[in-house]
Amino acid sequence: MTSPLRDRPWGLPIAIAAIAAIVVAGVGGTMTDTSGWYESLRLPSWNPPPPAFGVIWTIVFALIAASGVNAWRAAPDSRSADTLIGLFAMNGALNVSWTVLFFQLRRPDWAFVELSVLWVSIVVLIFACGRFSRIAALLLLPYLAWVTTAGALNWQVIQLNGPF
Numbered sequence: 001m002t003s004p005l006r007d008r009p010w011g012l013p014i015a016i017a018a019i020a021a022i023v024v025a026g027v028g029g030t031m032t033d034t035s036g037w038y039e040s041l042r043l044p045s046w047n048p049p050p051p052a053f054g055v056i057w058t059i060v061f062a063l064i065a066a067s068g069v070n071a072w073r074a075a076p077d078s079r080s081a082d083t084l085i086g087l088f089a090m091n092g093a094l095n096v097s098w099t100v101l102f103f104q105l106r107r108p109d110w111a112f113v114e115l116s117v118l119w120v121s122i123v124v125l126i127f128a129c130g131r132f133s134r135i136a137a138l139l140l141l142p143y144l145a146w147v148t149t150a151g152a153l154n155w156q157v158i159q160l161n162g163p164f
Helices: 011-031 050-074 078-104 108-130 134-139 141-161
Strands: none
Touching (some): 011 050, 011 078, 050 078, 050 134, 050 141, 078 108, 108 134, 108 141
């Protein structure tokens, strides 16, 4: 059985996914201040160089958007598609929340707890997308890997600089 959403044009979902990814990335980016307080933190020796973060997040957000479009189009009905959109929206909010906690409130300890919820939301997204599209689920694996790495970095910041 094919999804009735598969027969719809690709243009609108691609545009919506791209705009959503740009908004989440843009809001997160404007909340990220790596001067001052952040520069004063002791970071692990394996911390990626600053330019790597922008490159990695750009790739990750492109893959998230592609996953969302692919899963949405593969959803068997509007209810399933709406559920997927809700899960992606919740994940985007969690992504931004981590940035606010870490960079704006300067609470890596709280950010680490929130990152655990973000990580679980990515796993939920992978399984939800995987119900309809294996490709959509696979496109999210780099996101999970990067957030896992960010979690390890976040933990090291806590260990090297705490308490907060």
